[in-house]
Amino acid sequence: MNTNLSQLDKLENQSIFIIREAYSQFRDVAMLWSIGKDSTTLLWLVRKAFFGKIPFPVLHIDTTYKFKEIYEFREKYAKEWNLNLLVAKNEEAIAKGMSHEKGAFQCCNELKTMALKKAIAKYGFKALYLGIRRDEHGIRAKERVFSPRDEDFEWDYKNQPPELWDQYKTKAAEEEHLRVHPLLGWREIDVWEYVKRENIPVTDLYFAKNGKRYRSIGCETCCSPIDSDADTIEKVVEELKTSKISERSGRAQDKEDDYMMQKLRSLGYM
Amino acid sequence: MDVLSFVIVGHVDHGKSTLIGRLLYDTESLPPDKIEEIKKASSGQGRRTEFAYLLDHLEEERKQGITIDTTQVFFKTPKRRYVIIDAPGHVEFVKNMITGASQAEAAVLIIDVVEGVKEQTRRHSYMLSLLGLNQVVVVLNKMDSVDFSQERFEAVRKDADEWLKSINVEPMLYIPISAIEGDNVTESSANTSWYNGPNFLESLDTMQNKQPPENKPMLFPIQDVYKIDDKRINVGRVEAGVISEGDEIKILPTGESTKVSAVEKFLEKRTQAIASESVGMTTTDSVFLDRGNIVCVPGSEPVLTDTVNASMFWMTKRPFSSDMKLTIRCATQETSCRIERINKRINSSTLEVIAENSDVLENLEVAQVTIKTKKPVAIKDFNDVQELGRFVIVHDENICAGGIITHVG
Numbered sequence: 001m002n003t004n005l006s007q008l009d010k011l012e013n014q015s016i017f018i019i020r021e022a023y024s025q026f027r028d029v030a031m032l033w034s035i036g037k038d039s040t041t042l043l044w045l046v047r048k049a050f051f052g053k054i055p056f057p058v059l060h061i062d063t064t065y066k067f068k069e070i071y072e073f074r075e076k077y078a079k080e081w082n083l084n085l086l087v088a089k090n091e092e093a094i095a096k097g098m099s100h101e102k103g104a105f106q107c108c109n110e111l112k113t114m115a116l117k118k119a120i121a122k123y124g125f126k127a128l129y130l131g132i133r134r135d136e137h138g139i140r141a142k143e144r145v146f147s148p149r150d151e152d153f154e155w156d157y158k159n160q161p162p163e164l165w166d167q168y169k170t171k172a173a174e175e176e177h178l179r180v181h182p183l184l185g186w187r188e189i190d191v192w193e194y195v196k197r198e199n200i201p202v203t204d205l206y207f208a209k210n211g212k213r214y215r216s217i218g219c220e221t222c223c224s225p226i227d228s229d230a231d232t233i234e235k236v237v238e239e240l241k242t243s244k245i246s247e248r249s250g251r252a253q254d255k256e257d258d259y260m261m262q263k264l265r266s267l268g269y270m
Numbered sequence: 271m272d273v274l275s276f277v278i279v280g281h282v283d284h285g286k287s288t289l290i291g292r293l294l295y296d297t298e299s300l301p302p303d304k305i306e307e308i309k310k311a312s313s314g315q316g317r318r319t320e321f322a323y324l325l326d327h328l329e330e331e332r333k334q335g336i337t338i339d340t341t342q343v344f345f346k347t348p349k350r351r352y353v354i355i356d357a358p359g360h361v362e363f364v365k366n367m368i369t370g371a372s373q374a375e376a377a378v379l380i381i382d383v384v385e386g387v388k389e390q391t392r393r394h395s396y397m398l399s400l401l402g403l404n405q406v407v408v409v410l411n412k413m414d415s416v417d418f419s420q421e422r423f424e425a426v427r428k429d430a431d432e433w434l435k436s437i438n439v440e441p442m443l444y445i446p447i448s449a450i451e452g453d454n455v456t457e458s459s460a461n462t463s464w465y466n467g468p469n470f471l472e473s474l475d476t477m478q479n480k481q482p483p484e485n486k487p488m489l490f491p492i493q494d495v496y497k498i499d500d501k502r503i504n505v506g507r508v509e510a511g512v513i514s515e516g517d518e519i520k521i522l523p524t525g526e527s528t529k530v531s532a533v534e535k536f537l538e539k540r541t542q543a544i545a546s547e548s549v550g551m552t553t554t555d556s557v558f559l560d561r562g563n564i565v566c567v568p569g570s571e572p573v574l575t576d577t578v579n580a581s582m583f584w585m586t587k588r589p590f591s592s593d594m595k596l597t598i599r600c601a602t603q604e605t606s607c608r609i610e611r612i613n614k615r616i617n618s619s620t621l622e623v624i625a626e627n628s629d630v631l632e633n634l635e636v637a638q639v640t641i642k643t644k645k646p647v648a649i650k651d652f653n654d655v656q657e658l659g660r661f662v663i664v665h666d667e668n669i670c671a672g673g674i675i676t677h678v679g
Binding site for chain 1: 271273301325338341342344351353365368369493496506507535536537546585660664667
């Protein structure tokens, strides 16, 4: 047999290993699904890890400012993949009219981080799977595979627990929950090549229409498309091989000040 | 395309982050908006363009000009892709350095040619040798500060070589570089005409990928058991050899024998799986496996024992004391344990023996220990199958020590 595993095989095997390690420790766990390419890839890997029968809920933090394509995609695949889908919103902040016009920091913190806090309190999750990757942002590059959050939801980035080989952190009583990051070692192009290889469905927003496409998707209000003619997965992969522009260049919350991402993440942002 | 991961270690301020920044910059691995971002952040801190900012993303790191935590970045050469693992050089962040180094297949040791071999140069390289990282390239940095003096290069190289010999590390190469100016980083420098070896980038391309132990007898530690429809699927990662449908297998610690009924992977038809693959497995008899069981080949079982002799490094501020409740984890096996004997305590930056037969162990010390486990564990020599030859010790849900088993039985 051909014993040379490809890089995508290696990444897939490692991610499935991580997913199963976390589940063996926590049965009270959920996966965050933003419905973008990364968390949809994570969902695909989770389906593989559990032979198509995911034993925990899939949680969408809904700011209500998402693209309509995202909502359509969510409904379609929640049904097709038989997901236990939970949708969480910070209703209180939404009722008070929170929006990006109050500032990206404030809005992300209220509609994402606070909504997540409320959902965790409501359902009692001990751990969350997230599809973040090191190459997205320098702050995310500092993350551990298993990353604890304290009772105030804060990330103690100055004193992270050691992680040796494939031995990960277990949850201590005083820790609120653990973040589990099975895609941490994937690059943007790995995700796209894997999406292509596995035929994973992704929203059409990633493919060019009239010379524009979205490279990274968040809220409609805070995302700008990039100039691109890549209207197929093949063309997206080709574009990334030559692109000189970073992935999250269209994401407003990374831009407001130099340490915006650090400040958001230290408060529990995804 | 292959991917190789390597860690850069060395004493504080010897130039780890600068070297990585230079490498990324010179190989045009950086998007222009990233370069703009660092330029802006550097001038915000009143500095000239600081390559280290590419990795030191935390505000505290940039303000203090230090690396606090390990990070990983990607770049590629025409030959292959690389994952660079940056590791902090301060003594208080050694646990972060070990975290980074444990993920690497090769290592680069950086030494400031002005300062020479320092405390963390020695400690970090000793940790590399304990972790079994035997591909090491040494770069002597800041050659521009000594006018590219061959004499100075040779003097530091001699010191380093002496130390590395004493810890059984045989470096592949010593390269004179200036990370800040770019000499011998991605292009060979005219300033070191006396040096004929490869530049840093070329040296990376000579490093080898770590191969999973496919040609060894099969080992399959059970991670979990899922009940899917009517099947009990035992999931795990093949850590050595090949697992195939129909294989006669033995299960440790119970000693039960059975056969592999099927190898399972979602959406795929499989009859076998090789080392490093995460799969599921069912057995022909209804044996009840559990997390921590080791599936192996009858006749080639790992040693099952409650006594583990190992080299162990203590990596937490709280010193070890015999009243601590400890757990050992080796692959997916987990059981409570106690450190029965500390045969030798070693200062990890000098190799000085602090004590023989001690009952304490301080942060950053290395020790020869005998561990008694409550339940027996299946172990292998680290040099045979790493996954069953290394372990961590957990206290209060935190990893506080790591260890390597070099004498089995």
